[in-house]
Amino acid sequence: MRNGVKKLTVCGLMTALCLILGYIEHLLPLTLLIPLPGIKLGLSSIALLVLLLTYGPAYAYGVTALKCTLSALLFGSVTSLAFSLTGGLLAMTAMWLLTVAFGGKLSVFGVSVAGAVLHNVGQLAAASVFMSSAAVFSYLPLLALAGTVTGLATAAVTSRVLHLTGYDKE
Amino acid sequence: MKTKLSLKFKARDAFVIAAALLIAAAVFLLTLPKANDGRLYAEISRNGEVLASLPLDADAEYIVNGDYENVVTIADGSAFFSSATCPNGDCVHAGRLTKAGQLAVCLPNGVTLRIVGAEAGVDAIAG
Numbered sequence: 001m002r003n004g005v006k007k008l009t010v011c012g013l014m015t016a017l018c019l020i021l022g023y024i025e026h027l028l029p030l031t032l033l034i035p036l037p038g039i040k041l042g043l044s045s046i047a048l049l050v051l052l053l054t055y056g057p058a059y060a061y062g063v064t065a066l067k068c069t070l071s072a073l074l075f076g077s078v079t080s081l082a083f084s085l086t087g088g089l090l091a092m093t094a095m096w097l098l099t100v101a102f103g104g105k106l107s108v109f110g111v112s113v114a115g116a117v118l119h120n121v122g123q124l125a126a127a128s129v130f131m132s133s134a135a136v137f138s139y140l141p142l143l144a145l146a147g148t149v150t151g152l153a154t155a156a157v158t159s160r161v162l163h164l165t166g167y168d169k170e
Numbered sequence: 171m172k173t174k175l176s177l178k179f180k181a182r183d184a185f186v187i188a189a190a191l192l193i194a195a196a197v198f199l200l201t202l203p204k205a206n207d208g209r210l211y212a213e214i215s216r217n218g219e220v221l222a223s224l225p226l227d228a229d230a231e232y233i234v235n236g237d238y239e240n241v242v243t244i245a246d247g248s249a250f251f252s253s254a255t256c257p258n259g260d261c262v263h264a265g266r267l268t269k270a271g272q273l274a275v276c277l278p279n280g281v282t283l284r285i286v287g288a289e290a291g292v293d294a295i296a297g
Contacts, residue, residue, distance in 0.1 A: 141194040
């Protein structure tokens with residue numbers, strides 16, 4: 001029971017953390033430096049990957065869906081909800097499946113890069129459905145490059161956070 | 171089923187990065203615009219429907235209405251979103267488009283601005 005309360009509290013905190021990280025990115029968008037729609041640091045993926053690896057997929061999917069819904073209510077619109085849900089859920093699925101299938105062979109770096117790139121793929125897929133045109137996929141090469149870089153950067157932070165929680169000790 | 175991920179970079183992570191870069195390269199080659207020395211046109215579409223196709227060598231202005239309003243300007247052989255009422259203005263930040271295949275989009279309004287070669291279809295057959 002106490003464990004359940006702890007998990008609930010941590011999930012609430014993680015959701016709040018995701019929203020704050022998303023808000024910081026909203027205030028200082030990477031699109032000002034690199035004018036490419038959909039490009040972003042993906043800071044909230046740090047919290048989501050930590051949650052996936054410590055509490056498992058059920059909690060991680062729950063917080064992903066909450067984060068997408070709440071941030072669309074706070075800063076976005078119905079369209080941005082569709083984009084972030086497709087991107088977020090596809091990224092989480094990629095990270096989860098890679099962890100289950102290749103957990104012993106990969107590190108957080110590979111998993112994080114896959115999540116970042118699949119997040120972009122999901123958003124472009126949603127955008128192409130929304131605009132009934134596959135033309136937006138011509139953004140994928142640059143977005144995938146950017147996703148590789150930001151995926152590695154957020155993995156470095158994730159790795160440090162997990163080390164501090166003692167994830168690599170037990 | 172509790173598998174633990176390494177916190178240090180492993181050699182196999184390079185495969186994931188290689189796969190990402192390979193996909194990027196493949197999509198880049200697939201979407202590479204065809205060489206074209208003919209007239210270029212700015213094709214403006216909203217939600218998949220082409221609204222206008224304007225030659226880049228004639229200065230013009232086109233206003234797209236919808237949930238928001240985007241102004242497309244054609245000047246000096248380039249086409250660009252000169253202003254927009256959408257929240258982020260990413261389409262305006264996309265800058266000037268001058269080459270075939272270049273694209274700027276306004277997601278909130280579902281608008282795409284694409285540069286196309288006049289005879290792209292003929293080139294595709296000839297090439």
